């Protein structure tokens with residue numbers, strides 16, 4: 001079982017080798033609230049990214065622990081990169097960029113990222 005996430009124009013996409021998640025995270029931090037992302041974290045080993053290096057822009061702020069990535073053509077953000085406290089590479093998949101995900105039935109976990 002796998003699903004894919006993609007930007008609007010198709011220049012950036014990723015295949016995620018796992019079941020489609022039933023839950024997503026909505027965060028009120030300064031960037032999530034602006035982008036409107038609904039995130040799902042998964043180990044990077046599950047994720048195969050398909051994009052030319054020059055197609056992906058990245059943005060870091062604050063402690064620079066998360067690399068917020070976006071398509072340089074259409075501006076959508078199908079995923080971000082980060083790591084667990086023990087150094088494991090993680091990908092935060094933006095479920096809003098997963099066409100197979102039914103956003104209306106997704107269980108939403110609200111995270112108070114603004115207070116971190």
Ligand SMILES: [Zn+2]
Nearest residue numbers: 007009071074
């Ligand atoms: Zn794009």
